[in-house]
Amino acid sequence: MADKQADVSAVEQIKQASRGLRGSLAPELAAGTSHFEDEAAQLLKFHGVYQQDDRDARRQRSDAGLEPDYAFMVRCKIPGGVLTARQYLVLDELAGRYGNGTLRVTTRQDNQFHGVVKGDLKATIRELNDALVTTLGACGDVQRNVMCCPAPLPGGLRDQVFQMARRISEHLLPRTRAYHEIWLNGEPVASGAPTPEPDPIYGERYLPRKFKTAIAFPDDNCTDVYSNDLGFLAIPDGDRIAGFNVLVGGGLGMTHGKKVTYPRLADPLGFAAPEDVIQVAEAVLTVQRDYGDRRDRRHARLKYLLDDRGLDWFRAQVEQRLGRALPAPAPVGVSDVHDHLGWQDQGEGRSFYGLFVENGRILDTEDVRLRTAVRRIVRLFGAGVHFTPQQNVLLTGIPDGRRSALETVLAHHGVRSMGAISTVRRWSMACPALPTCGLALAESERVLPGVIDELEGELERLGLADLRLTVRMTGCPNGCARPYTADLAFVGRSADKYTIFVGGSVLGTRLATAYADLVPRRQLVARVRPLLERYRAERLPDEGLGDFCCRVGIDELRDNAVTEAAP
Numbered sequence: 001m002a003d004k005q006a007d008v009s010a011v012e013q014i015k016q017a018s019r020g021l022r023g024s025l026a027p028e029l030a031a032g033t034s035h036f037e038d039e040a041a042q043l044l045k046f047h048g049v050y051q052q053d054d055r056d057a058r059r060q061r062s063d064a065g066l067e068p069d070y071a072f073m074v075r076c077k078i079p080g081g082v083l084t085a086r087q088y089l090v091l092d093e094l095a096g097r098y099g100n101g102t103l104r105v106t107t108r109q110d111n112q113f114h115g116v117v118k119g120d121l122k123a124t125i126r127e128l129n130d131a132l133v134t135t136l137g138a139c140g141d142v143q144r145n146v147m148c149c150p151a152p153l154p155g156g157l158r159d160q161v162f163q164m165a166r167r168i169s170e171h172l173l174p175r176t177r178a179y180h181e182i183w184l185n186g187e188p189v190a191s192g193a194p195t196p197e198p199d200p201i202y203g204e205r206y207l208p209r210k211f212k213t214a215i216a217f218p219d220d221n222c223t224d225v226y227s228n229d230l231g232f233l234a235i236p237d238g239d240r241i242a243g244f245n246v247l248v249g250g251g252l253g254m255t256h257g258k259k260v261t262y263p264r265l266a267d268p269l270g271f272a273a274p275e276d277v278i279q280v281a282e283a284v285l286t287v288q289r290d291y292g293d294r295r296d297r298r299h300a301r302l303k304y305l306l307d308d309r310g311l312d313w314f315r316a317q318v319e320q321r322l323g324r325a326l327p328a329p330a331p332v333g334v335s336d337v338h339d340h341l342g343w344q345d346q347g348e349g350r351s352f353y354g355l356f357v358e359n360g361r362i363l364d365t366e367d368v369r370l371r372t373a374v375r376r377i378v379r380l381f382g383a384g385v386h387f388t389p390q391q392n393v394l395l396t397g398i399p400d401g402r403r404s405a406l407e408t409v410l411a412h413h414g415v416r417s418m419g420a421i422s423t424v425r426r427w428s429m430a431c432p433a434l435p436t437c438g439l440a441l442a443e444s445e446r447v448l449p450g451v452i453d454e455l456e457g458e459l460e461r462l463g464l465a466d467l468r469l470t471v472r473m474t475g476c477p478n479g480c481a482r483p484y485t486a487d488l489a490f491v492g493r494s495a496d497k498y499t500i501f502v503g504g505s506v507l508g509t510r511l512a513t514a515y516a517d518l519v520p521r522r523q524l525v526a527r528v529r530p531l532l533e534r535y536r537a538e539r540l541p542d543e544g545l546g547d548f549c550c551r552v553g554i555d556e557l558r559d560n561a562v563t564e565a566a567p
Helices: 002-006 010-016 025-030 038-047 058-063 085-097 118-130 157-171 178-183 274-291 302-309 311-322 370-381 400-412 448-461 521-538 545-552 554-565
Strands: 049-053 070-075 103-105 111-116 143-147 211-216 230-237 240-248 267-272 342-347 350-355 384-387 393-399 428-430 471-474 488-494 497-502 513-520
Touching (some): 010 038, 025 178, 038 049, 038 178, 070 118, 085 103, 085 111, 085 118, 085 370, 085 384, 111 118, 118 178, 143 157, 157 211, 157 240, 157 274, 211 274, 230 274, 267 311, 274 311, 302 311, 370 400, 428 448, 448 471, 448 521, 488 513, 497 521, 497 545, 513 521, 513 554, 521 545
Parallel strands (some): 143 211, 211 230, 428 471, 471 488
Antiparallel strands (some): 049 070, 070 111, 103 111, 230 240, 384 393, 497 513
16 A cells, blocks of 8 residues: 555545545644645645745735735636626625635636635635535536636527536536535544545545636637646537537647656547536546556646557546547537627627626726625626636626616726727736736736837737737746637746747637746836737738748747848
């Protein structure tokens, strides 16, 4: 047994000994301390909670002999990003009562509360569950939030896909009762007792790493489906979904300087009829459960298993679990992507409004009271709230005759109209990074708006202001804002320095390549200026920046930029 334990990572040992994700969470939660010990903090993630501290204050507190300023991020699990008006109002209230006064829309259509102190964790999670919003499985080595297009367009196709996303999410939730025992006052299990409920899908060890699933449409890959461990590309047939192309092996996390880690796009595995999707999803997940690397967490995602064993081997394993062969995928690819901003018809005399939320942070400032505006709209109109994969908000179910009334509310609170937001800004995204994320090497959310300001000036000067250009920034190489599928991305490399990536695709079907390394933040736009100038001079009709970079070649573009910069 000791040899077996030594052959897996420390996190694997924590999971297996946790008695169904219980560990010491309950007694540590009851203790009058500001934080959890390391092993319990690992298990917290499965319950949707990350232990963090204020990194802006870390050095000062350390010098003063004080412990870190601990606080917690609580992440909801919201399939497809869809909330009722009541659910959103509960989230808004909790953000003010227990969080730091903001809601944070993630790139996986979740909401995150930041700044929750330990003593408020239980109340936060209980009140979320009272509103039928869970945090279970929002983090940890399990199926994360299942994404799908959040736009309630007429015709019913989006609703069919949303219902599928909900079914996948519910089927792949962990079955442990620990969540209810710890957070919802369930009957506790005695210390030392065996796990009372074997999880039929996850077992005692759960997955080797996180597992992400998304559903997309060929004419709207707003979920970046190829960047997921498991993807379903819907094949419409009139007013119904005929089936799905099954995609496996996507993932964007990597580690600087370690070539054995890398971003990867998913491969087509086969075709699944709607009634087979749940079984296919479980089969794919359990192959990863049984064969994924449990020794090295940097090598534990499904993408590495695909590259180590091969797609044919993986398909055979899935088919063995299904008891039948998978049909070949349909000859369909991605042709477009939408951000769903502005007014759009919802059918039956109603509309939805896509509201731009810069980097997903819903907050009030002195000049723009965005959080108050959204809350007022939800109360006045009974609007549903759908979070998008681009970190924006769709306000749904608005009577067509009340469009101008909604716009008046936004204007009254200082919220810009869609016409006042540049194209490059509306297609930009950043992860939270500093000061809350423990993995961040550099800034992201706090500095990208300033970088976009500079880019707006350059694009205007070059006559490219209307260019649909995806720009993404992350504070580390883990890829939470999906930088590696963007036209242009800035990935944190060290304090105030970034690696610039170029050559991805607006469609999310091609990976970007490193263009320049260790670039100081203040020089980011200057370093891409020669690239933008050459793009303007040599682009083909309707050719995007990423497409141009791919056609010309990154090495050629890099060498040309170095030559131009030389004295």
